[in-house]
Amino acid sequence: MEGFDFSFLNLRLLDMIDIILVALIIYYVYSLIRGTIALNILLGLVIIYAVYLVVRQAHMQLLTEILDGFVQIGFIALIVVFQQEIRRFLLLIGRNASLQKNKAWWSFLFGRKEIEKNNSARVKPIIDACKSMQKSRTGALIILAKYYDEQFYQNSGEIIDARVSKRLLESIFQKNSPLHDGAVIISENKIKCASSILPLTENDKLPPQFGLRHRAGIGISETSDAVAVIVSEETSEISYAKQGRVKMKVTLGELEKLLNKDF
Numbered sequence: 001m002e003g004f005d006f007s008f009l010n011l012r013l014l015d016m017i018d019i020i021l022v023a024l025i026i027y028y029v030y031s032l033i034r035g036t037i038a039l040n041i042l043l044g045l046v047i048i049y050a051v052y053l054v055v056r057q058a059h060m061q062l063l064t065e066i067l068d069g070f071v072q073i074g075f076i077a078l079i080v081v082f083q084q085e086i087r088r089f090l091l092l093i094g095r096n097a098s099l100q101k102n103k104a105w106w107s108f109l110f111g112r113k114e115i116e117k118n119n120s121a122r123v124k125p126i127i128d129a130c131k132s133m134q135k136s137r138t139g140a141l142i143i144l145a146k147y148y149d150e151q152f153y154q155n156s157g158e159i160i161d162a163r164v165s166k167r168l169l170e171s172i173f174q175k176n177s178p179l180h181d182g183a184v185i186i187s188e189n190k191i192k193c194a195s196s197i198l199p200l201t202e203n204d205k206l207p208p209q210f211g212l213r214h215r216a217g218i219g220i221s222e223t224s225d226a227v228a229v230i231v232s233e234e235t236s237e238i239s240y241a242k243q244g245r246v247k248m249k250v251t252l253g254e255l256e257k258l259l260n261k262d263f
């Protein structure tokens with residue numbers, strides 16, 4: 001590292017690494033909460049903190065004391081307000097670490113082609129089911145979760161624990177099925193449960209035609225590492241939600257690519 005001389009800035013290499021790491025964390029946090037209500041809350045908190053710094057500097061006693069109290073409990077408040085984002089952030093770190101490890105081993109042992117073939121076989125029943133449900137205008141909400149939070153998903157749903165198949169997905173969402181309401185959760189290449197009630201997004205900038213099904217799909221993608229495939233009963237269009245953002249009018253080809261990439 002002798003080639004770099006940052007002495008004129010009085011910066012050590014470790015300081016540079018420090019700055020880069022902080023920038024990466026800010027970027028990660030921003031991309032996690034972009035487009036969600038959490039971004040507005042965070043902006044609000046940053047503004048309050050900036051005001052606090054200004055009034056403290058200006059020696060405005062009363063305001064400083066009020067804001068001081070607020071800032072002191074700020075850390076705990078942050079954890080409470082951003083509980084779900086923190087959870088997602090930690091999941092993301094853990095998941096990336098373990099997946100990268102698995103992928104590296106897998107491609108070392110079987111090569112890239114094998115991974116692609118496996119992925120296609122995994123997502124094919126889902127694509128086929130979506131195609132058929134689109135045709136029959138059957139509403140569906142399919143959640144693909146990398147981390148399966150058993151207690152959370154099964155609380156409201158019915159345990160299935162079966163291999164993913166087109167016909168099983170179709171029969172769950174068929175209008176006369178007792179399980180058609182709610183979401184199907186797929187994880188570890190299995191339909192883990194059906195009829196799951198999910199948290200709804202609070203995003204107020206969604207298209208007006210998005211009802212509860214779409215809001216539930218987007219909601220779970222905001223609060224976990226899961227992605228949601230939503231087939232609209234009304235329009236038969238497919239939407240895809242990931243990290244709180246939603247892609248509309250997804251074609252079957254696009255869906256296959258997205259699932260191969262994300263799942």
Ligand SMILES: Nc1ncnc2c1ncn2[C@@H]1O[C@H](COP(=O)(O)OP(=O)(O)OP(=O)(O)O)[C@@H](O)[C@H]1O
Binds near residue numbers: 141200209214232
């Ligand atoms: N919290 C929830 N979690 C999971 N599924 C839900 C939840 N709330 C509603 N649903 C599902 O959404 C269905 C109602 O969908 P609604 O018509 O309100 O949504 P939509 O987004 O307009 O979808 P569509 O375009 O299919 O009509 C319910 O029958 C139920 O299956």
